[in-house]
Amino acid sequence: MNIHREIYTDEWNGFQFRSPVYLDGHFEPHKFDLIKWQDHEPYEVIDWHTGEKRMSTRSCFTVGTLIWDEKEHCFDFHSCGLRYLEYRIDGLEKFILDFCDTMREQLYKDD
Numbered sequence: 446m447n448i449h450r451e452i453y454t455d456e457w458n459g460f461q462f463r464s465p466v467y468l469d470g471h472f473e474p475h476k477f478d479l480i481k482w483q484d485h486e487p488y489e490v491i492d493w494h495t496g497e498k499r500m501s502t503r504s505c506f507t508v509g510t511l512i513w514d515e516k517e518h519c520f521d522f523h524s525c526g527l528r529y530l531e532y533r534i535d536g537l538e539k540f541i542l543d544f545c546d547t548m549r550e551q552l553y554k555d556d
Contacts (some may be wrong), residue, residue: 480505
């Protein structure tokens with residue numbers, strides 16, 4: 446597999462796929478986080494890119510992670526605890542499977 450760029454999908458009903466963000470800055474092209482966005486009251490955060498303080502009214506958290514199995518040429522899904530069950534909505538499975546189909550095509554092309 447030869448994916449060297451971060452992945453960010455369009456948002457669907459508050460869910461999105463994106464490449465995991467690690468504190469040490471490393472990149473793992475085999476992993477994709479299913480995240481859930483949420484709106485909240487404003488509070489102060491430190492901007493990841495600038496290090497500056499700013500106000501935020503929106504944040505996200507990981508619901509689960511897709512990991513590409515190079516040997517089997519398929520994805521494994523790992524829920525973050527029970528979050529998948531807690532936040533599941535109708536159509537979420539289709540959103541996940543459509544992403545897997547799209548990425549599988551890219552991964553086969555890069556092999």
